[in-house]
Amino acid sequence: MNNLQKLFIILIIIFFTSCGYIKSVTIVRTIPPTLNINHINRVAVVPFTEHKSYQDSAQRIASMVMSIFIETNKFQVLTKQETKKIYSYFVQNPKSLEDSKTIIELCKTYGIDAIFLVKLAKFQEDTFINTNFDSYYSPKENRYITYAIEEDGYIISLDALFRLSEGSTGKVLWEKKEDLNVSQTSPRTGFFRKSNENQLLQSLISKSIQSLLKEISPQKKLIKRKVVLE
Numbered sequence: 001m002n003n004l005q006k007l008f009i010i011l012i013i014i015f016f017t018s019c020g021y022i023k024s025v026t027i028v029r030t031i032p033p034t035l036n037i038n039h040i041n042r043v044a045v046v047p048f049t050e051h052k053s054y055q056d057s058a059q060r061i062a063s064m065v066m067s068i069f070i071e072t073n074k075f076q077v078l079t080k081q082e083t084k085k086i087y088s089y090f091v092q093n094p095k096s097l098e099d100s101k102t103i104i105e106l107c108k109t110y111g112i113d114a115i116f117l118v119k120l121a122k123f124q125e126d127t128f129i130n131t132n133f134d135s136y137y138s139p140k141e142n143r144y145i146t147y148a149i150e151e152d153g154y155i156i157s158l159d160a161l162f163r164l165s166e167g168s169t170g171k172v173l174w175e176k177k178e179d180l181n182v183s184q185t186s187p188r189t190g191f192f193r194k195s196n197e198n199q200l201l202q203s204l205i206s207k208s209i210q211s212l213l214k215e216i217s218p219q220k221k222l223i224k225r226k227v228v229l230e
Contacts, residue, residue: 028222033218034215037164037216039113041076042075043076043112046086046087046117047120048087048094054122064201064202065116065162069209086115100170104168107168108167113166114166114167114173116163117163117165118160119160121159121160129150129151132151134147134149156180158204162209162212174212
């Protein structure tokens with residue numbers, strides 16, 4: 001930095017000192033949601049699968065989706081009993097899942113604004129035992145001792161489609177397809193199947209639904225600015 005540059009900086013400091021002082025402030029800017037669904041309030045979460053062996057799993061996943069919607073207060077969700085009639089219609093008319101006119105008619109009939117479809121193509125879950133080996137040095141025996149570490153494992157294979165269709169037009173507003181294999185292990189405690197199985201599936205479903213919630217919710221952006229205060 002030469003003398004001229006130093007002089008210039010000094011003059012700037014003197015100027016702002018005489019007028020006021022510079023302060024860094026953070027401005028919170030609200031960015032509108034990328035998907036506007038303010039017109040949607042009442043929603044039916046409908047499970048569907050073409051495989052009878054997956055029916056309970058489809059209902060299980062749909063229940064998780066309903067819980068997320070209720071907890072986040074994003075939608076007013078129809079009860080399982082109310083949703084059964086829509087489910088029965090889709091079972092008898094599977095091609096109507098892709099028919100916008102059917103979506104419009106069903107939404108009018110049951111007084112809802114949208115249908116959230118949980119379409120399950122595949123769901124498998126299994127447990128396994130994972131064995132690892134480690135060792136430690138025993139000064140008493142003057143040797144390394146190897147021992148086994150057993151873990152309970154749980155694996156999920158999921159192929160599902162999540163779709164939100166509005167009742168006014170029957171159009172698909174949002175959809176996400178999941179096709180994945182995920183496993184998880186934990187130390188053997190005897191309680192793995194009672195706690196960790198459901199937690200793993202819950203986390204997978206929550207991750208998918210969170211992508212929808214992010215699109216329909218305003219986002220906050222922090223912007224830093226420098227201002228001169230007198």
